[in-house]
Amino acid sequence: MVNKIIFFTIWVVFIGYGFLLAPPDNPETMDLIINLSKGSWDGINPYVISLFNLMGILPMIYACLLLIDGRGQKLMVTPFMVGSFFLGAFSLLPYFALRESNTTFTGEKTIFIKIVESKLTAIALIIGTTILVVSAIKDGNVHDFIYQWQNSKFIHVMSLDFCLLCLLFPVLIKDDLARRNINNLILRAIAFIPLFGTLIYMILRPSLSTDETPNNSEVLAS
Structure with missing residues (x-):
């Protein structure tokens, strides 16, 4: 119950902040969103470009955890997962707020779960994330980004959304570790590092076991 109250409170506060306290929007916002979506990036700060694209990668990373976590939930995870690509x-x-702790996995792996479990999926996501982060650091104008963060509701709220998504990974990671019987302290520590730690964990984590027999997590735990 405490967790439900905490997450609902964060949700309400975030919505209230976005609508009432974030910087005002400006007429150029819609043009910026259209240009970012079309790949017309001339004249746009690489920090903004990378942030916008990372907000597309983060829901993909979450999908790699949500599709598995949702298997044992009473509520359907798909609407929340699809919504994360837009919101x-x-x-x-x-x-x-509504989910329950879920430390087991039962039944057969669907094609979608096999895809999100794949090491190739995790590798592709970490390569894409690295390219975007390096591009922003290498070519971006940090002073211009700070100015835009202070004066654009779109960039301001998107930045806070990005930070919040990175910090929320442990909510799902905790159960994923238990689901795979992972006791290796190094891997557990890596898993809780925001963003890149989560991606490294997804590459190193053992495959889910679909029965009661031990899986290869014992190798990592030794």
Whole structure:
């Protein structure tokens, strides 16, 4: 119950802040969103470009955890997961508030679970994330980004959404570790590092076992 109250409170506060306290929007916002979506990036700060694209990668990372976590939940995870591609944490926070701890996996792996379990999926996501982060650091104008963060509701709220999504990974990671019987302290520590730690964990984590026999997590635990 405490967790439900906490997540619902964060959700309400985030919505209230976004609408009432964030910087005002400006007429150029819609043009910026259209240009970012079309890939017309001339004249746009690489920090903004990378942030916008990372907000597309983060829901993919979450999908790699949500599709598995949702197997044992009473509520359907799909609407929250799909919504995260458009609304980020605004869509996921209600799921975190309503979900129950789920440390087991039963039944057969669907094609979608096999895809999100794949090491190739995790590798592709960490490569894409690294390229975007390095591009922003290498070519971006940090002073211009700070100015835009202070004066644009879109960039301001998107930045906070990004930070919140990175910090919320442990909510799902904790149960995923238990689901795979992972006791290795190094891997557990890596898993809780925001963003890149989560991606590294997804590459190193053992596959889910679909029966009661030990899986290869014993190798990592030794």
